[in-house]
Amino acid sequence: MNGKVILVGCGNMGYAMLKGWLSSGKLATGDTVVVEPNADLRARAASLGVTVAASADEVDGDAGVVFLAVKPQVIRDVAAQYKPLAGTATFVSIAAGTGVATLEEVLGGQAAIMRCMPNTPAAIGKGMMVVFSNRNVTAEAGKFVGELLATSGAVATIENEQLMDAVTAVSGSGPAYVFHFIECLTAAGEKAGLPTDTAKLLAMQTVYGAANLAKESAEEPGVLREQVTSPNGTTAAALSVLMGGDRLLDLVSEAVEAARKRSIELGK
Numbered sequence: 001m002n003g004k005v006i007l008v009g010c011g012n013m014g015y016a017m018l019k020g021w022l023s024s025g026k027l028a029t030g031d032t033v034v035v036e037p038n039a040d041l042r043a044r045a046a047s048l049g050v051t052v053a054a055s056a057d058e059v060d061g062d063a064g065v066v067f068l069a070v071k072p073q074v075i076r077d078v079a080a081q082y083k084p085l086a087g088t089a090t091f092v093s094i095a096a097g098t099g100v101a102t103l104e105e106v107l108g109g110q111a112a113i114m115r116c117m118p119n120t121p122a123a124i125g126k127g128m129m130v131v132f133s134n135r136n137v138t139a140e141a142g143k144f145v146g147e148l149l150a151t152s153g154a155v156a157t158i159e160n161e162q163l164m165d166a167v168t169a170v171s172g173s174g175p176a177y178v179f180h181f182i183e184c185l186t187a188a189g190e191k192a193g194l195p196t197d198t199a200k201l202l203a204m205q206t207v208y209g210a211a212n213l214a215k216e217s218a219e220e221p222g223v224l225r226e227q228v229t230s231p232n233g234t235t236a237a238a239l240s241v242l243m244g245g246d247r248l249l250d251l252v253s254e255a256v257e258a259a260r261k262r263s264i265e266l267g268k
């Protein structure tokens, strides 16, 4: 792949991905340019050894891939600043909701555009990255971007762009649901009498261990759940609260639907 990787926006998600790319060695600092108007965030990126810039004016034309990691509310205006690169570079947007058609309006119908929905565990190589590509993305560029994203975790592709809103609601926003579950389990442990630090350790390690077991085991999550649940035991007592009347299922489904709808709104 010729040209540099330009990361436009180095906030929460951009920085998480950048760390994955650099720490894997897949991307050299000398091949990476970060554009970020916020001076503190620019300094944070610079401390990783990459070239930094405050605005698009400071970027030369040597670009192979342009990652757009800015908020959906500003992505049209920001993408327009990089239109001169659309003839040669592949654009990858991570913005929730914003469709390829919107970016094609800004960058032109011939522009090579990919959408990627990452999540923040990318910062430690445990992310979930879901990709959709328009017809103009070459096999070479798609392979390069796929390999780059793979340094941040698992990569899946989708052929139906409309599913990106559901993807966003499940894996894009999903880490926040899990972090909140850790907060809730910690608070419940405290209420049950555990010291705060102990409750937090138990909650975190339990989510970590259960997620790893679910991923590594050949068994379905439901079977693993049953293996914890002794007849008439403590787990059965707790699950009757969570699963009774599909309480947790309904709550999670409602939350995912709210996120999916918001993703659709953000794309308008």
Ligand SMILES: NC(=O)C1=CN([C@@H]2O[C@H](COP(=O)(O)OP(=O)(O)OC[C@H]3O[C@@H](n4cnc5c(N)ncnc54)[C@H](OP(=O)(O)O)[C@@H]3O)[C@@H](O)[C@H]2O)C=CC1
Pocket (backbone or CB within 6 Å): 008, 009, 010, 011, 012, 013, 014, 035, 036, 037, 038, 041, 055, 056, 069, 070, 071, 072, 074, 078, 094, 095, 096, 117, 118, 119, 120, 172, 173
């Ligand atoms: N956070 C997450 O977990 C995930 C986020 N996303 C998507 O990633 C995108 C970024 O989200 P997130 O990282 O959370 O947001 P942040 O606000 O943390 O990061 C965006 C950064 O882009 C900067 N920025 C604004 N204008 C420009 C510009 N013209 N050129 C370069 N940088 C600019 C912002 O600076 P300033 O604040 O000064 O405006 C900010 O530092 C969003 O579109 C979101 O939908 C996708 C998946 C997960």
Ligand SMILES: O=C(O)[C@@H]1CCC=N1
Pocket (backbone or CB within 6 Å): 096, 168, 172, 173
């Ligand atoms: O909350 C958001 O809108 C972004 C997209 C997915 C995760 N964070």
